[in-house]
Amino acid sequence: MKLHYSATSPYVRKVVACALACGISDQITRIETNPHASPPDLLAVNPLSKVPCLVTQDGLALFDSAVICEYLDAIGAGLLFPPPGPARWRALKFQAIGDGIMDAAVSRRLDMARPTEAAREAAMARQQDAIVRALDLLQADPPANHLDIGSITIACALGYLDLRFASDAWREGRGKLAQWYAAMAERPEINGSAPPG
Ligand SMILES: N[C@@H](CCC(=O)N[C@@H](CS)C(=O)NCC(=O)O)C(=O)O
Incomplete structure (x- = not known):
């Protein structure tokens, strides 16, 4: 590996x-x-x-x-992720807290290195590039048509792009992904969890 x-x-x-x-x-x-x-x-x-x-x-x-x-x-040894039950939820919660501290600390450190407007613009462009590459991967290999944690998460991510970055036109040139999302968005679980408006 x-x-x-x-x-x-x-x-x-x-x-x-x-x-x-x-x-x-x-x-x-x-x-x-x-x-x-x-x-x-x-x-x-x-x-x-x-x-x-x-x-x-x-x-x-x-x-x-x-x-x-x-x-x-x-x-491997299979000891780090306890089976469903209180020990699992507690371990996963601590994983989330640790990851959250890392997210905040890494982001804080990156912001320290970006004192100027130009550096901020470059950082935003870098995030946009990552989104575009991820969308291209999804167009080439869309998630399942049934509900699983992957398809739910991707549908929520695409919904957020529509909510906050509607002008980005992410569907352009990505017909397969747009079709996948249109079908997912009609599902009661995805439709029923959308923000109001
Ligand atoms: N949620 C990710 C975070 C990984 C992450 O942000 N890694 C940093 C290095 S500490 C990175 O690769 N940053 C590059 C970037 O954000 O463009 C994970 O748990 O692996």
Whole structure:
């Protein structure tokens, strides 16, 4: 397995710690990666240009850290994600708190490095590029037509683009994805959870 890796990323560290805990770290080859430079070999496996990204023996590209850790636990010792019950919800809640601290701290550090309007514009353009690449991936490989956590999340993400960035015209050139979303948006679960207005 190959792990797109950055030594200072707390999310990468989480994955490495899980691999050690599962006894499978020797199966992982680290690929030193600067995600902020959007290197082509990272973009080829993760349109969001983020580390960690794990490419499995079967060639499956997995991100983000929560997904990778669950995968490693499934193929390894299987001790890190307790079965459904209070211990599981508590462990997942702490994962969410830890991830939330990382999100806030990493974002704070990036903002410190962006004192000017030009730097802010560049950061916004970088986010937009990530969205466009992710939309292209979804157009090429749309989620399931039935409800699962993946299709629900993608439908909510596309709904948010319509709500906040209606002028972005994300449907242009992405007919397959637009069709997929139109069908999903009619489902009572997606329709019934839409913001008012
Ligand atoms: N939710 C993701 C966050 C990963 C993340 O934000 N990684 C940072 C490095 S610490 C990154 O790759 N940033 C590049 C970018 O945001 O463009 C996870 O849990 O893996």
